[in-house]
Amino acid sequence: MKSRHVFILITLLVIFDAFAINCSFALIYFSSFLTKNNLEVAARFLILMNLSWMVSAVIFGTYTFANVQKHEILYKKLAFSFLLQIAIIYFTCNQFLPGIRVTLPVIYIFILEILCFSTIRLMAYVSDRYYLKMDTFKKRIAIIGNHDLGNRLEKFFLMNSLTVNFAGSFKDLHEEVLINNLPIENLRNSIKYAIENHLDEVYTTEFPEQSNAMNEILALAEQHCVRIKFVTSFIHYQRNQEFFNRANYKLSSYYDGIPILVNRKEPLTRLRNRIIKRAFDIVFSLGVILFVLSWLFPIMMVLILIESKGNPIFKQLRSGRDNEPFYCFKFRSMRINKNSNSQQATRNDPRVTRIGSFMRKTSIDELPQFFNVLFGDMSVVGPRPHMLKHTEEYRQIINQYMVRQFLKPGITGQAQVNGFRGETKVHEQMEGRVKHDIAYMENWNLWLDLKIICKTVLNAVGGEDNAF
Structure with a gap:
């Protein structure tokens, strides 16, 4: 699940992290590194720092959409990437660049680098938490269905807290509740909730073929610019793919391995x-x-x-x-x-x-x-x-x-x-x-x-x- 503001966050993290690496090197280099190493050796070490960080970030997925959603995961990936960067630099210097030694100034560079990385992520957290009000950019989502598939999807949305604002789960379509002593289908009531609370998308495990009310509900949702997306299991989708194609369902994406179907193709949702x-x-x-x-x-x-x-x-x-x-x-x-x-x-x-x-x-x-x-x-x-x-x-x-x-x-x-x-x-x-x-x-x-x-x-x- 991808969104524009998370893409911007990832882009800013990449830029600021690269800035932190090079500034950390420059500060120590101009204070002490220059007096002990020539310019060629220093340039090699700087290139090695940048390349080793890029490799480490790719290996641990430091800048992926899934890993920037939670700040604790973001710091965890940072720690792993940083340790791998040090290991790569140490191994490369010993095996291929004997002119570069891990001296005290090099240690100072690493300390300054990790402090900069941590500060950048702390600023991102503080900005998101107190200033930027990212909730206005998130998709507001609700789920229809209480069984295992709905629960699994709910966990996925909660793991993507920077992308979606999860409103909650609602009961199955076939159950009824009483409002003013009148039976109201829960799905219709949920859509009403979605409309009144300005939700963007509703995910449901029920299909129109399973309920005569679904087509009416789809029309109601579309009237209020609320998208309905259908959730099914991977096995059920594979077994009934011909039916889904015949019924004009389109595979939109997979969320945590769960097929998400839509009744209309929209290239601009990507x-x-x-x-x-x-x-x-x-x-x-x-x-x-x-x-x-x-x-x-x-x-x-x-x-x-x-x-x-x-x-x-x-x-x-x-x-x-x-x-x-x-x-x-x-x-x-x-x-x-x-x-x-x-x-x-x-x-x-x-x-x-x-x-x-x-x-x-x-x-x-x-x-x-x-x-x-x-x-x-x-x-x-x-x-x-x-x-x-x-x-x-x-x-x-x-x-x-x-x-x-x-x-x-x-x-x-x-x-x-x-x-x-x-x-x-x-x-x-x-x-x-x-x-x-x-x-x-x-x-x-x-x-x-x-x-x-x-x-x-x-x-x-x-x-x-x-x-x-």
């Missing part, structure tokens, strides 16, 4: 893919901001102000990933009006200014959203963000509408380049947009993003009927 997409978003948005908006921004501001009064930048609350609202930026293309947060633009809309009509036709009005991308609220490619009012309306009437909220919204998207842009007069138009958004989520890759961007540029240059 950390590597999220890093690739985020890196692309940062580079692309910076390029647009520096090379396009740097000169276009003041020009558009002046043109907008000449035609109508008001702030040339229009910001509006839109629905973001996991239905979290954010302020979306645009060049203002309409006159100031009281319906801007509830009414979509229509063809020949009297609110649209002349310069606004040109901006909307060429999509120039969307360019300030590259700041949203840089800030992390949006992506270059993804489902278009809707007004909060429309999100609440469509989630009630469009099947799987909220599934699109699992992704960051985009400046452009697969739906937009396939004709589903602009005003949605009938439900079929929104259903088509949702289908394209879900298809994009299930089939994401970087080449697909590039293809959509190229098609967006071509559509903007050629003009679109639905751009008004």
